[in-house]
Amino acid sequence: MRKKIIAGNWKMFKTAPEAVELVEGLKKELAGMNAVDVVVCPPFVHLSKAVEILSGSGIAVGGQNLFWEDSGAFTGEISGTMLTSYGVKYVIIGHSERRQYFGETNETVNKRLRAALKNGLKAIVCVGENLAEREGGKTFDVVQDHVKGSLAGLTKEDMLKVTIAYEPVWAIGTGKTATSAQAQEVHAFIRDILQKMFDKATADATRIQYGGSVKPENAAELMSQKDVDGALVGGACLKADSFTAIVKNSVPNS
Ligand code: PGA
Secondary structure, X not given: OOOXXXXXXXXXXXXXXXXXXXXXXXXXXXXXXXXXXXXXXOOHHHHHHHHHHHOOOOOEEEEOOOEOOOOOOOOOOOEHHHHHHOOOOEEEEOOHHHHHHOOOOHHHHHHHHHHHHHOOOEEEEEEOOOHHHHHOOOHHHHHHHHHHHHOOOOOHHHHOOEEEEEOOHHHOOOOOOOOHHHHXXXXXXXXXXXXXHOOHHHXXXXXXXXXXXXXXXXXXXXXXXXXXXXXXXXXXXXOHHHHHHHHHHOOOOO
């Protein structure tokens, strides 16, 4: 049984006081929630405070990106060594917004992923097709390209620290969720690719999250699918009550 992992991707939201309020709310609701791995990914500037507040709560903190060098003249960038030095445990890599607006490619995703693993960070690697690709019947080609390109050269041991997030771009922030059957179909396909790239044990152990308009109302149905092992949540993670409800709804009888 794979333990579910629910991560909240705050994107570029929340000022300093708003961030403290949200993190404190999450701590109150979700501290000690052992049935699910919970990860909170605020913007870089809030990471230190989030780690401080969540210390001892069992809720992990993640960054939304990192650069592949450990240090150097790279104005505006943040490294894996910096993240771990603040007690950050996870990092999101290759989110579709980074692919769309910041020139992220499979190659740069792979470089960032290697840097994350080298620094002992756990990575959430995002893959997924856009609307034109889905309508053009290219979903499986695009997902395969993202998975293979992003994970190129990784070992089975590396994969112990990797979670994949399948996020159909047409479902992100649109209120248009993939049906549970659509999600399951692609998740099973990804697991099959992992089996071919690594082996069955690695494919069976790797957690694959769904992302794209996950809400308290649809979380349970999505999470009940055989190959859906959690969620990467955007909009609904910005309020403590809705993120908490998603976490609780993701495990039956919690
Ligand atoms: P959404 O975003 O939940 O607002 O659709 C998900 C994501 O981009 O990770």
